[in-house]
Amino acid sequence: MAKSIISDMDGVIYRGKQLIPGAKTFVQRLLESQTPFLFLTNNAEQTPLDLKLKLASLGIEGLSEDNFITAAMATAMFLKNQNQKQHATAYVVGGGGLINELYNVGFSISESNPDYVVVAKSSTFGYEQLKKAVRLIDQGAKFIGTNPDMIDPVEGGLEPAAGTILAAISAATGKKPYIVGKPNSLMMMLAARKLGAHPEDCVMIGDRMDTDIVGGMEAGMKTVLVLSGVTTPEIMTQFPYKPDFVHDDVGGIDLAAL
Structure with a gap:
């Protein structure tokens, strides 16, 4: 076997x-x-259900949500195990998949003195988010990355991934993230x-x-x-x-x- x-x-x-x-x-x-x-x-943008449905749309049937583990899930599990506070908070650069997993382990999403700045690939990332993430890390929030990938393969070529965003924030803060994925x-x-x-x-x-x-x-x-x-x-x-x-x-x- x-x-x-x-x-x-x-x-x-x-x-x-x-x-x-x-x-x-x-x-x-x-x-x-x-x-x-x-x-x-x-990939920290999608939930296991999203991934199951995506594969079904591509013709792959018979899977369940238990057949998947994402960088967002692993990051949430890691932070839950590391954190001792009853009401931990995080500022998130990333999609709904990451936010959902952090909610699932008891985190609140906040821009006010968060315990962590958690960064994943984001198609909406812009200068205001960069500025906010840098300020919060400079004020003491711990810097976490879901994964280090600089590029992702897509049909027709490649596109920037989480690592490019992490690199920008790291360059501005002088701090390296702890990467879970x-x-x-x-x-x-x-x-x-x-x-x-x-x-x-x-x-x-x-x-x-x-x-x-x-x-x-x-x-x-x-x-x-x-x-x-x-x-x-x-x-x-x-x-x-x-x-x-x-x-x-x-x-x-x-x-x-x-």
Whole structure:
């Protein structure tokens, strides 16, 4: 039986609104073989329900909300465990998915002396938000990032991601954020725990050497790089570590061989 599978989504299952070839048959094989699996994504904009509905709209059926863990979920779990205050507050740069997860663990969203400034990818990010985030961090709010990705693969190319916003705030404050999502192995551990599996019995599938592969490797997992997203064979050779397996896309993965 194949090990437990933890798979990235952006650049692995889809690019933007376009399904990647082989993705549907890959998910069907997971379901039919009853292989334990979890989709892990640095996307903090969407909830598990959003992601389930997105995949359904692309033709992938049979999934539940429990098949997903997002950087927003991991960030909320981390802050809940770290925070001892009864009524903790956060200023959020990001979408509804992140705000919803913070609400779920008891946080209030505030611009008045928040405990944390939590930053994710945001399509509405602008100068006023930048100015506010910098001021609050300078006043003592702790700086948290959901994920470090500088770019995201979308249909037709790439677009700026959370890392570009984090870089702007970091440049202005002189402070670096604590980043919860990949490549932090904390997120990999949370995913393995959600599956009820030991990291050594998990395989991490992703399209990024600098987040998916290094995060999985450092958590003690086997790794599979797919070339359907950001990383090319030329980029792969630039890193001092390598994945256990390489495939053009997830359709080429043999679960029994992992």
